[in-house]
Amino acid sequence: MAKGKLEVLLVDANGIKDRERQLLGCLFCLNPCNEIKMCPYVVIHYGDQETTSRVADRKKGEGKKLEWNETFTFDAEYNPGVEDQPYKLVLQIFDKHKISENNLVGETTIYIKDVMSLGAEKGEAELRTQKYRVVLPDNTYSGEISVGVTFTLDV
Numbered sequence: 001m002a003k004g005k006l007e008v009l010l011v012d013a014n015g016i017k018d019r020e021r022q023l024l025g026c027l028f029c030l031n032p033c034n035e036i037k038m039c040p041y042v043v044i045h046y047g048d049q050e051t052t053s054r055v056a057d058r059k060k061g062e063g064k065k066l067e068w069n070e071t072f073t074f075d076a077e078y079n080p081g082v083e084d085q086p087y088k089l090v091l092q093i094f095d096k097h098k099i100s101e102n103n104l105v106g107e108t109t110i111y112i113k114d115v116m117s118l119g120a121e122k123g124e125a126e127l128r129t130q131k132y133r134v135v136l137p138d139n140t141y142s143g144e145i146s147v148g149v150t151f152t153l154d155v
Contacts, residue, residue, distance in 0.1 A: 002120035015143030087113035119151030
């Protein structure tokens with residue numbers, strides 16, 4: 001068994017649409033359509049660990065591009081003999097509401113078994129920042145989120 005740190009770099013997202021925002025705007029926040037601004041944040045799950053990002057910044061001049069540039073660290077174990085261990089990260093994107101409960105906009109699953117296996121063998125392995133499609137609650141796709149992952153073995 002190899003113990004180490006799993007570092008997740010949450011970079012940005014583009015083209016993500018909140019399906020609950022109607023033509024009249026956000027009915028949960030009473031936000032009229034001319035002021036629609038989704039306030040997205042990400043909850044990252046790894047096994048039984050969970051962490052939450054801050055609300056994303058909007059990149060000026062780039063429309064619907066959202067930016068986080070945050071890094072999160074999880075305690076991780078790689079045990080090649082255990083087949084049913086879920087080597088995956090689940091990133092859930094939520095829209096923060098002022099009045100009502102925040103709603104799930106979409107999610108992405110990143111399978112990390114290979115990067116953890118290589119990191120256990122070599123001491124460190126990286127899954128460079130890349131774009132992952134966002135799956136909406138109705139199982140359609142909308143936009144993408146950029147994430148990088150590094151697994152570093154504890155010495």
